[in-house]
Amino acid sequence: MSQHASDLDFEHDGHHQGGGHPSVLFYNIIAISLFVVTALEVGVLYPPLSEAGTYFRVILLIVLSIGKFAIVVAFFMHLFFDAPLLTFLFAVGMVIATGTVAALINVMPAAEHPLQPRGKPKHPPVESATPAPHALLEWKNQRPS
Amino acid sequence: MNRWIKYWQPMLAALAVSGCSLSGPQSTLDADGPVARIQYETFLVTLWVSVAIFAVVGGMFLYCLVNFRAPGGEVSRDYPLPDQGHGNPLLEIGVIFVSILLVGIVAVPAVYGVLYAGTLPEGQKPLRINVTGYQWWWKFEYPELGVVTGNEAGIPVGRPVEFHVQTSDVLHSFWIPRLGGKMDLTPGQDDWLWLQADKPGVYWGQCTEFCGESHAFMRMRVVALEPEAFDKWAAHQKEGVANTKPPAAINKFQCLACHALRGLPGGETGNRGPDLTHVGSRTSIAAGIKENTPGNLKAWIHNPNDLKPGNIMYKQGYIDMWQNLMHVQLTDAEENELVDYLTSLK
Amino acid sequence: MHIEPVKEKGFYDFLGRQVEPKGLIGWLTTVDHKRIGILYAVTALLWFLVGGIEALAIRSQLAMANLRLYSAETYNQMFTMHATTMIFLVVMPLAAGFFNYMVPLMVGARDVAFPRLNAFSYWMFLFGSLLINASWLFNAAPNGSWVGYPPLSLFQYSQGHNYDFWLIGLQVLGIASVAASLNFITTIINMRAPGMTMMRLPVFVWMTLVTNFLVVLAFPVITIALAELMFDRTYATNFFNPMKGGLPIWWQHLFWVFGHPEVYILILPPMGIVSEVLPVFARKPLFGYPLVVGSGMGIGFMGFTVWAHHMFASGMGNIANAAFALTTMTIAIPTGVKIINWVGTLWKGQIRMRTPMLFALGFIYQFMMGGFSGLMHANAAHDAQQHDTYFIVAHFHYVLIGGALFGLWSGIYYWYPKITGRMMNEARGHAAFWFLFIGFNTTFFPMHWLGLNGMPRRIYSYSHAQGWDQLNLLCTVGAFTMAVAVLLLFTDMFWLSLKYGEKAGGDPWDGRTLEWSIPSPPPVYNFEEIPTVKALDDFWITKHPELLHHEEDSAAHAAGAGHGAHHVHHDDHGIHMPGGSWFPMFASAGFAIGAWGLVHSGGMYHIKEAIQPALDAAAKAGVSWDQLVSTAQTVVSSKTPDAQNILNVVNAESVLKLQACYNGVKTAIVGGVLGVLGIFLWALEPIGGYYIHKEKEEHAGE
């Protein structure tokens, strides 16, 4: 019984790097830095910048959120301290998911690239014309070529 | 490129040993236009690379099966083991390199073919035709010529034709096998393809994206004409109906609510069904599924559902309008009259 | 041997776990991976008969030009259900049957990691398959091809419940697959016997692992796609509605991001089976084991990079077409490596032509053919001509029958003695092989010609003038020849050999892997003592100790020592076995009821929108919903509008449909609650189970 119990305990498990899980203080520091990054993210929105600044802001936002993502996964989810196998498992999903999302966004015939700044005015309101279910024939493609 | 054709075609014909004709009206192996030809050639490259690999690997496979049988078909457990080789790294690396090389051989023509078929040719200005797919027929519009026709399109020989495809309802796919590959009709996209016919003739086509109950009966024909003949044809198609004395049945059954008979009062607007202004001049009816003979036409008018299950001429025209609203049926005499009239619309 | 139940008090004591499974209740509550494997395989084989009958119906209709054996609508249902059945209800679960039965035996484990989750997967699969086939009883079988492209699948074009059955049925099957796959990933990674390093895993286990990764990563995508389409149909969202800017092409992308890995989910397990069968019947190790494993992983990974080759005709543009053509051709490299390695395994071997070997060899030949036609589609230029023609039909049947099914049949003949303890008859096996081989090639080889000759897929009729008559007749003859082979297999497998077959010992084929080291059929606890693995093909090495090199031996010891966390559990209190449980079935039955309700809520908001004026009028007149429904019933039965002039006949029918939708939603909620309740009870269930104590004298008896 006790033998199994010790297996569950991280401090004694040879597979875990770093020899033990972090202290509460460490968690608090991580949490505070997460709050700071989130505040930064929101803050990025507000200073008035030119068109060129848009790209800067997009890149900054992406970098910041990747950072947050990495911090939570590495420390809150213990991946940094845990067996590399688990990192591998998660990485398989993340890599394929990221690649697929990127490929999908680029291969779709988007009206505009989803990560590009849009021109204004954006969407002139068009007449709403949802067809009644039985009026099949009126249901035509409304998109101008 | 033409040299290739001369070279490969007899070999392929030799391959086609089954004795069945491979030159049906929709055969992709009889390329009658530059797009179909380039696609056929890239296919041949892949085919012969495959045949070569098959000869080598399949040969080895067969050699193993013939030569490395267990003595007597079955061996006891204490029979001496064969060599317990685990693999040969050099061979493996060789195989990988050879396959990369072969993939390269196949890939280059493929990419060339994609670019060729996906780029409008320089030089001659292409003829533009807008194709609209309906469940289950085709509308062809010639914006530059002001011509509208259904299920049968005339094109000039030797001039590229730019087909812009769009759908009025579900997905369809526009395909004239002898002239070139297909293009799906997808809502929300402006897709096009170009085709060109080398010689005059009637080219059959068919919808190849599943589009509902009568998907099998969504066919079409493209008629390639010499340039002068094409101009004459287009000019004639532009005119209104020749026979301006329609039978009473046309009004009685409100054919013009869906079909256009240009030149008749109220006959300009119907656009749910094919344009009938020159229906008598077409070679086929009901989206290419029957030859245009009076007998077939009568059968079609008598019960469209029989030839093409679920079509809207039957569902909305016959069932809704005739039976639910007007409670009338076509008599035999009216059907004959209608057939005579439509046949006269050359 | 005696059995001692675990004495443990749980949160509650009613509905305790079954100690030793017996009879029907034993099967219903079983958590034994071997029984679940048998359940999977038998269910899959029964659906195989159904799918086969559908295939014969399709071929009969196409035997001659202008045949009208049955209606176009029925034909559309036939080919849709044929594809759906064969892919999701036959090949996948048959492979899952082998995963279940064989993987724990091959890695040297007593069971899978989560036995009850495993049972849950099976019951979900069973209920999902029943749900999707129940559509036949309602004359609403899915009718829009197994790819279900919108807009045809939107409510605007398909107002029956056909697509609802398809969408929800696949959703349920998806849950079953993902749950099972998570289980197998854990089992393979974490339950290997001491010394069984990853590079000593049998190839079948490797391919299982890759397959299950593919399932786990591909199924979420189809889950989302199906959910979006379901929302479009039921809640009138706009994901694929072109009227509101939705793009039907998005469905195609999502579908094929799932769909292409799905193809490898179907083919990799049979590849693994063949990689097991060939070495046994050639008496040689698999040629280039690391490369076979690596190319399996390569194929799996590449499976996620090529999906758009199913969409070369959808107007993606030259660059995307060329790029996906290139990635697709790249897959030919690892596939070619595999085939070369299989041939290398035969080279200088001592080939024994037993039935499993025949099927494995048939697999190699036909998979090669399917690979070549695959290379031809990868050529995007000519794919514009092949796409959606019979050339494609020929290709994927070469891969899925000639490949996957031949591989699975090889597995059936190979492992049947292990599972039942009896050999299958060789003569009947050879006959079945030749009927299947000749029938298959007669059916599908001519389809290449048909496709090149311009015959599109999914057409229920064609005319003489199109020139496809003779070849189609030939295909139909071939299809019925294959049916003979299937009958032979089934009578042999379920009756003749099962009853009269020669008794098989533990190791009838002179096998190489761990499952042959135990009796046939295996005891409930699999291994009396968990084996310690010294090398790849450990059992073979045990039989031929001279093959084990000294350095490998010491490496094995080092590796075994590294697996220190492993415990041997049969020491003082015997072998612990988990007890049976009702809750996997209970929970999945709850979810199945919920799914049934969801099916019947299909089209709800569309119908509501269509009769909104009537509903408003009713609200204005102060007619409650219940009154409106009863009025509608009267109106429909009398076929005259009601006195207050709120409902005409058409609207009244819609009101009744809407009422049915609301009932569906209620059923869905009840079912969902039951399912969640089942999971809670399952979680609180005491661990239970029992200990098996082996007595000394019984050891001798084996």
Added chain:
Amino acid sequence: MSSEVLLDNPHEMGCTGLPHRKILMWAFLASDCMFFGSLISTYLVYRGHSTDHPLPEDIFDIPLTSTSSFVLLLSSWLMVLALSAIQKGKLWEFRLWTLGVAFFGSIFLGFQVYEFTHFVHSGLTLKQNLFGSTFFVLTGTHGCHVAIGVLWLMSLFFYSFIGGVTKERSLDVEIAGLYWHFVDIVWIVIFTAVYLLEYII
């Protein structure tokens, strides 16, 4: 599932030295990456395709959503504290933090309910336009994940009163924590890709 892998269950620990459930959970999270990846890409692909108002810039409220993001982060923080507490055997501390996590999770859900109600009143419904469809399905799915997490944590909370959660069984809490943090990181992505990007481009 929890009793399946009780500590005295011989099927618990595997040859890699990791508990089965941890491997299962990480594989599941990998799977969930694809799940949310598909949803997020649906949202991004359909950006700018809506044909009707209201559009994101008409109705998004960044301060509100930022607040709910902070709330979710806060709950993640409490989650690690809860795990840390139970690993040290401090049962009451564990109960406190777990209750906190569930509480803040519920606050987050409350924000979402408020936001959804507000949007529906502004005319944005599932069927109004593409933005409505993609937005509600994406954030609604995430909300469902949060709700399941709250249910899970509350179960652990109550289970701890009948001796179900102990130091030796801290794995139960760790697994729930992994799930909860994953829900948090998905929100990190959604917050950036759906809300913040909308304010820049």
